[in-house]
Amino acid sequence: xTTTLLISILMSVAGAATPLLIAALGELVAEKSGVLxxxxxxxxxxxxxxxFAVAVTTGSPVLGCIAAMAAAAASSLxxxxxxxxxxxxxxxxxxxxxxxxxxxxxLAGAPYVGITTQTLGLLFPPSLATDPxxxxxxxxSPLVYIGLLxxxxxxxxxxxxxxxxxxxxxxESDMAAHSIGYPVLTVRYLAVLFGGAMAGLAGSYYSLVLTxxxxxxxxxxxxxxxxxxxVFASWRTGRLVLGAYLFGAVITLELxxxxxxxxxxxxxxxxxxxxxxxxxxxxxxxxxxxxxxxxAPACLGRPFRATA
Amino acid sequence: xxxxLELQGITKRFPGVTANESVSFSVAxxxxxxxxxxxxxxxxxxxxxxxxxxxADEGTILWDGAPxxxxxxxxxxxxxxxxxxxxxxxxxxxxxxENIALGMDNPPPRRELEAKVRQVLDTYxxxxxxxxxxxxxxxxxxxxxxIVRALLQRPKLLIMDEPTSVLTPQEVEQLxxxxxxxxxxxxxxxxxSHKLHEIKALCESATILRAGKVVETCDPREHSTRAMxxxxxxxxxxxxxxxxxxxxxxxxxxVDGLSxxxxxxxxxxxxxISFEVRAGEIxxxxxxxxxxxxxxxxxxxxxxxxxxxxxxxxxGVPSLALGVSARRSRGLAAVPEERNGHAAVxxxxxxxxxxxxxxxxxKLTVGGLIRLGAARxxxxxxxxxxxxxxxxxxxxxxxxxxxxxxxxxxxxEIMQTPAVLVVSQPxxxxxxxxxxxxxxxxxxxxxxxxxxLVVSQDLDELLELSDxxxxxxxxxxSRSLPVxxxxxxxxxxxxxxxxxxxxxxxxx
Numbered sequence: 001x002t003t004t005l006l007i008s009i010l011m012s013v014a015g016a017a018t019p020l021l022i023a024a025l026g027e028l029v030a031e032k033s034g035v036l037x038x039x040x041x042x043x044x045x046x047x048x049x050x051x052f053a054v055a056v057t058t059g060s061p062v063l064g065c066i067a068a069m070a071a072a073a074a075s076s077l078x079x080x081x082x083x084x085x086x087x088x089x090x091x092x093x094x095x096x097x098x099x100x101x102x103x104x105x106x107l108a109g110a111p112y113v114g115i116t117t118q119t120l121g122l123l124f125p126p127s128l129a130t131d132p133x134x135x136x137x138x139x140x141s142p143l144v145y146i147g148l149l150x151x152x153x154x155x156x157x158x159x160x161x162x163x164x165x166x167x168x169x170x171x172e173s174d175m176a177a178h179s180i181g182y183p184v185l186t187v188r189y190l191a192v193l194f195g196g197a198m199a200g201l202a203g204s205y206y207s208l209v210l211t212x213x214x215x216x217x218x219x220x221x222x223x224x225x226x227x228x229x230x231v232f233a234s235w236r237t238g239r240l241v242l243g244a245y246l247f248g249a250v251i252t253l254e255l256x257x258x259x260x261x262x263x264x265x266x267x268x269x270x271x272x273x274x275x276x277x278x279x280x281x282x283x284x285x286x287x288x289x290x291x292x293x294x295x296a297p298a299c300l301g302r303p304f305r306a307t308a
Numbered sequence: 309x310x311x312x313l314e315l316q317g318i319t320k321r322f323p324g325v326t327a328n329e330s331v332s333f334s335v336a337x338x339x340x341x342x343x344x345x346x347x348x349x350x351x352x353x354x355x356x357x358x359x360x361x362x363x364a365d366e367g368t369i370l371w372d373g374a375p376x377x378x379x380x381x382x383x384x385x386x387x388x389x390x391x392x393x394x395x396x397x398x399x400x401x402x403x404x405x406e407n408i409a410l411g412m413d414n415p416p417p418r419r420e421l422e423a424k425v426r427q428v429l430d431t432y433x434x435x436x437x438x439x440x441x442x443x444x445x446x447x448x449x450x451x452x453x454x455i456v457r458a459l460l461q462r463p464k465l466l467i468m469d470e471p472t473s474v475l476t477p478q479e480v481e482q483l484x485x486x487x488x489x490x491x492x493x494x495x496x497x498x499x500x501s502h503k504l505h506e507i508k509a510l511c512e513s514a515t516i517l518r519a520g521k522v523v524e525t526c527d528p529r530e531h532s533t534r535a536m537x538x539x540x541x542x543x544x545x546x547x548x549x550x551x552x553x554x555x556x557x558x559x560x561x562x563v564d565g566l567s568x569x570x571x572x573x574x575x576x577x578x579x580x581i582s583f584e585v586r587a588g589e590i591x592x593x594x595x596x597x598x599x600x601x602x603x604x605x606x607x608x609x610x611x612x613x614x615x616x617x618x619x620x621x622x623x624g625v626p627s628l629a630l631g632v633s634a635r636r637s638r639g640l641a642a643v644p645e646e647r648n649g650h651a652a653v654x655x656x657x658x659x660x661x662x663x664x665x666x667x668x669x670x671k672l673t674v675g676g677l678i679r680l681g682a683a684r685x686x687x688x689x690x691x692x693x694x695x696x697x698x699x700x701x702x703x704x705x706x707x708x709x710x711x712x713x714x715x716x717x718x719x720x721e722i723m724q725t726p727a728v729l730v731v732s733q734p735x736x737x738x739x740x741x742x743x744x745x746x747x748x749x750x751x752x753x754x755x756x757x758x759x760x761l762v763v764s765q766d767l768d769e770l771l772e773l774s775d776x777x778x779x780x781x782x783x784x785x786s787r788s789l790p791v792x793x794x795x796x797x798x799x800x801x802x803x804x805x806x807x808x809x810x811x812x813x814x815x816x
Contacts, residue, residue, distance in 0.1 A: 162415070169399050169410050176397035180411055181381065298400065 007132045009252060014140055015210060017248025018147045019044075019202040019219075023226035024233070024240055025147075025154050026198025031230055032158060033191035034171035034299035038094025039079055040199050041223025042101020047072040047203025049105040052112055052214040061120040061208045065143075068204035069197040075101060076196025080189050087303035102217060112214045119212040141209045143201070148241070150198075155237035167191060171297035174304040184304055199223065228278040235296060247274045310373030312337045312496040313358070313465055318367035320353055326520050327353040330367065333515040333525060335465065340487060340497045342507040342528060345517035346540055346739045348709070351500050354517070355467055358498070359391050360384040382413060390463030392454045392471060400443040404453055407442055411457040428459050432486045447597055448479035455486065465496045472506060476596055477767065477800035484510050502540070502740070503768075504533035518542050541740050556775075557587025559624070560759035561640070561728040566618035568607050570783070576600040578607065581618070581785045583778060585728065585759040590750065591788060592774030593763045596803055600783035601763045602645065605732045608761070609642035610635040623727055637668050639727030643717055645736065645763075647710065651717045654706025658698060661705050662687040662720055669724040686723075694719030694749065711742035718746050722753050729753060732763040747773055767799060779803050 023040055030037050047068035055064035079097050082088040120141055122129070129139035158164040167187055170177045174184050206218050225247055232247075233239035254270035256262075311334035320328040328350045335341040345351045356362040358369065360378040368375050371387055378384050381391075398407050405422055409415040416424065425438050436445075436452045445453075451471060458466055468487070472480045487497055487510065499511055507514060507528045516524040516539050524539045538544055562584045570577040578600050585591045595601060606612040608620065610632040620628045622638045630638065644650045652661045663683045667673045672683045687701035694715045698708055705713060714735070721729060734750065735743035750773060754760050763780075764770050770777055771791060778788035779802035786802050 162409075165406060165410060169402065169406075172399040172401050173397075176399060177410075179393075179397045182410075295401070 004132055007136055009256065010136060011139065012252045012255075013245060013248045014144050015248075016251040017244040018141070018144045019205040019210075020222060020226050020229055020247055021147045021241060021244035022143070022150060022205070023199045023202035023223060024229040024244060025150055025237075026195035026202075027227055027230050028233070028235065028237065028240060029154060029158075029167070029198075030191045030195035031300055032171045032235065032297055033167045033188045034174060034297055034302065034304070035080075035083065035188050035192055035195075036090045036094065036301040037076065037079055037097070037192060037195055038091060038227060039076070039097025039101065040195075040226050041219060041221065042098035042105075043072040043075050043196050043199035044203035044206070044219045044223045044226075045101045045105035045217070046075050047200030048207040048218050049109040049112070049203075049214060050200070051204030052117065052207040053108065055208055056112060056115060056117045059118065061118055064208055065120065065201060065204045068200040070200070072200025072203060073193050073196040076192050076199070077189075079196075080192040083303065084185050084188050084192070087305060090301050090303070098223070106216045109214045109216065113216075115214070116212050117208070120208045141205075143205050143209060146201075151237060151241050158237060168297070171299055174299045174302070178304075188304075199226075202226070225274050228274055231296075232274070232278045232281045234281065246277075250274060309337065311335060311370070312339075312372060313498070314370040314373075315354075315358075316368045316370065318354065318357060318364045318369070320350075320357060320362065320364050328357070328364070329520045331517070331520070331522050332367075333522060334370075335496045335498060337464070337496055338491050338494045339513065340491050340499060340511045342511035342514035343498060343500045343517065344502065344504075344507060344514050344536065344540055346502065346741075348739060349517040349540070350520040351517055352469070355391075355469060355498070355500060358384070359389060359467060385413065385461055385463075388462070388464035389467065390458030390461055390465070391467040391469070392451065392458055393469055396450050396454055398442050398450055398453060401441065403439055403441055404436060404445075405438040407453055408438075408457050408460065411454075412460065424460060425456060428456050432459070432489060433482075434486065448475050448482075451475070451483070455483075459490075463495060465498060466490065467498045467500070469500045470502075471499075472501065472503060476803040477796055478803075480506065504528075504536050507536075508533060516540055537740065556589045557757060559584045560587050560622065561585040561730075561761065562619075562621040562624075563608070564619045564621075566604075566607065566616070566620065568603060568612065568616040569614070570600075570603060576603060576783045578603050579783045581780075581783075583785060583788060585761055587757045587759055588754050589776070590754050590760040590762060590774045592770035592777040592791075593761065593780050593785070594767055594770050594777055594799055594803060595763075595765065595780035597765055599780050601732060601780060603783070604780065605642060605644055605730060605763060608640070608730050609644070610640075633668065636665070639669075640730065641665070641721040641724060641726035641728070642730040643721055643732065643734065645732040647713050647717060648706060652705040652713060655704060657687075657702050657704060658691070658708075658716060659683050659687045659701040661716075662690065662701075665720060666724050669726075690716060690719040690723055693723060695745070711738040714738050715742055715746060718749060722749055725753075725756070726758060728759045728761070730761045730763075733766075734762060734764065735766070735769060743769075767796060771796070 023044060027037060027040055050071035051064035051068035054067040055061045075097065079093055082093045083090045120143065122139065123142040123145060124138040129135040158168060166182050170182060170184050170187050178184050203219060207214050229240060229243045229247060232243045250270055250273045254267050257267040257270065314334035316332050317330040318328050319330055331354060343351050343354065353362065357364045358378070360380045360383050369378060376387065378387065399410065405418070405425065408425060409421055415421055422438055429436055434452045434456065436449055436456070442450065471483060475483065491497055499507070501507055511528050514526055514528045515522055516536065518540060528536060564582045566578060566581040568578040576599055581604065583591065607616055610630060616628065618628070619626060622635065622640050625638065627635055627638060648654045653664065663672050663678055666686060670686050672679055672686060684701045690696065691698055691701065696716045696719065697712045708716065718734060734746050738746065750760055762770065762773060774791050776788040776790050777794060777799060779786045779799060781803060
């Protein structure tokens, strides 16, 4: 009995962690290129509603996921155009994108409230996952595995590929990269698009896996946790997985505590933990000033204007 | 054998100015050729044309005897032209190897690249660890990255743009050895500088530019530095006039045991800095950039208080706890290194910039209101007193050239007759005429009883100006030595990291 309970808790930790991880991976790549996109929450909502609407209309959750990525990437393109081509303030534009995403998803989702749809199926045949232990390995949604594979991919890209090196260089010093001859704006556009697509995929997880339904503000602020997660991981891919599963555990714990009528302290306190942890990490980063690799990309959030 | 590079009648015009006017010269294979000239003489434009950053309006470039068109740096590199820039384009939080890979058009895989880099480092006896992060390196080491980057492309012509402005004398000597070795192997070198003794030591021929035109091509070994300087400026050179052997007055600035943490992530912390400057005295602080100069200046000016310990006394009054304005009122004026945005606000008029720093000592404000007339008069008097070329007190600070803005800033501070003047890089990027003027103004202020602290990386300047010299290295200040008794080599050793006592031969 306790094993079953433990396993079901672990399963929901992975479930809660995956969208955080996917959205944070996208934000990590964008931030590594020097772009701070605070619109993750908005892009996730756009992804969530698109995924649901397409899945209901076509009957295919997979198509829903793909459409979610496309829609959120398109919304990130608005952000990219404003901040990169028109050099608007990234913080303000990102906040605007979140507000826009919240509103537009509520509007577009209004006809779908109260409907349910088919969820994204399992990757492995259920027969593999009958035993509780094996369920832990084979019983997840495909997105859980995709999230982990994406992590590996992003890690390899940033650490070992030439394109990743150029992307990091642009985030570190856009002027120097420009003077050597790298296309700063093009790379940043691509990074922002990737961030958007990942946020969309993460959003689809909420409407097609966690709850097969649509409601306004379905993602409930998880986009902000994803942004905090990037800082918490001090811009490192490995720590991102750790952080995502840690924050996922906190979220699960909060739900469990609420369900169990836990009253030692308010369960809502738990939902503030990811943010508190991020503040602690930020303080540690600025205290451990010796290692510049711990710090944010030097050009993060700064607009780039090419001269001559 | 045809020259490696030959320019014929190169002309480049910008709106309102002619940067280069029918410039012709040639560089032979294996020759070290100097391009000499004041700031604004057209050296940089010429180099940009050779390296394909800009295109000439008229004229031909011949490469190994054949006319070529160089449309981009990539094409220049393909021909075999390498360039080491004055301002390095490096990525601080990345390793040396990553930086080198980023600067190459088609870098080989990492292991292969590392082997090649190590080979270049060995061949030219360059000390550099490929796996270090760039932000932990000294300026000399950073320059080596750029040199390695250029050498990996096996250049036939290497352009060095003001390469020694930030190096210690020992690092300069190492660099020259590398360049001589390259020249022996047949690589031509185009060496851009305005430091004449270096050109005498290194180069076999020199083309001197003035106002965009070639005024002379000569062998620098056969002319005195003074003669070449006069060719550069097109007039006779003025020496700084100073009274010699004068007695100094009372201590005006006393600093004792001053420590402060560095600014994260790359700052240097100050460690137990102590010195005194007397009335009539100029104390020079030498050192390679990034050894705590900026921190020292901001702590002395009062801009930084956090974590600062020790004591600062202005005319005997403890002033550590005072802020910038209060220190100014006491008579401490500070001129930071960065002209635009730190010493002056580029988007404000000269009058407004005068009010910002002189409002108390010159009583330019009354009850919180600006006395516009008085401010304008003061700005005007600075402009005429320091012969600043500007349209008037209403001109924006950002519209002035570097040298003129520096003259204005120095004039603004000096004309407040401060008790103590703290200056960083007073003649950085300033042409020789303006530099001489600024130095003379500092000497005159000292003669009038002011105490002056000059922080500079230009050793020649410090030797000319100062009565005593100390060296700052990794946030520690050496004891100060009287200028007459100290040699450039001794100071160089202190700059390179030998602390405390006067350096001896084995310390190298």
